[in-house]
Amino acid sequence: MRKLGDENITPQKEKRSDRDKIFRQIQFIADEPGKNVMNALNSSGLGPNQSDNEYGPHTLLKLCYLNYYIGYFSTIANKWKQGGMFDRVIFLDAFGGSGLVKISGTNYSVLGSTVLAARNTKFDKVVAVEIDAAKARLLEGRLKVLSPGRAIVKRGDVNVLIREIVDEMITDKTIVLFFVDPEGMEPAFAELKYLMDKTRHVDIIMNFTWGVYRLNGRIMARFNDNDIRRMKSLIPTYEPGKDPTDAILKMFEDLFGKPYGDQVEIRSDKTEYSLILRVRRTRSDSSWVKSMSEFGKIINSADGRFALTLLQQAKSVQDSLF
């Protein structure tokens, strides 16, 4: 049985089927088998709560992709740290949530991004920002139970707090996995860029919201100063009349040089959003880069209904064990 503090699943060498690859991730995210995280939280009065975010089953696919990458990133970054290239490995969750996510249409709650990272002891620090006071309080309490002393929660607007976090915790010897998972147009990249100015060693996974396209549609229909300003606050290089995807990819290009990139669509019965991964890597890392892009293809071809079926299977395997 897996115990509290166990690591994220580091992808295995042997060949697994596509379904198995997602299933293993969903089992981990659903805290099965064993319910070690949920049991620890429940016994501290910090189990599922009405302040938790609630999203459809497609959210499991987002968390699968993140958790898969956490496994790779933390292993490699740690190896580099042992070799003296870095002195700290940090997971920075710009939009932290409360630590648990309720899956709508079910009675299930699963582990959110910060908790997934906090379970991985290869991160020296896990730092999360959350604007909502109730969610931030829950996240703080949960992380105290799950990884005492290793996680920090900042309450407030990440676009403002980013400077304080970077000044306090980041040097050019820090390697960071930066997860940017807003619900809409909340991130201001002109501000978040402060992190990349401090250290070049940042990998990013960004949830690129479909709200950008809706807003672009509105701008195309009637050029409106407010809408254009809003778009520019997310994507400073956006030019009205041009595709925002090009602007955001160009922005990442400028921020990261010539990194490896991938874009994965997260779908319910329609595309909900896409995840953009930008990674600073050399050719020597090509084997895991290949494996990451293969996993991206599996996520691309899955949808919320499939994820829900796997979640139910993960839960029923558990039920039949006890």
Ligand SMILES: C[S@@+](CC[C@H](N)C(=O)[O-])C[C@H]1O[C@@H](n2cnc3c(N)ncnc32)[C@H](O)[C@@H]1O
């Ligand atoms: C999509 S949810 C994040 C879910 C989380 N990644 C997880 O897996 O549990 C977005 C979160 O960002 C928070 N939020 C919204 N605007 C924010 C801001 N400007 N700064 C920090 N957090 C913000 C919301 O309250 C919400 O909990």
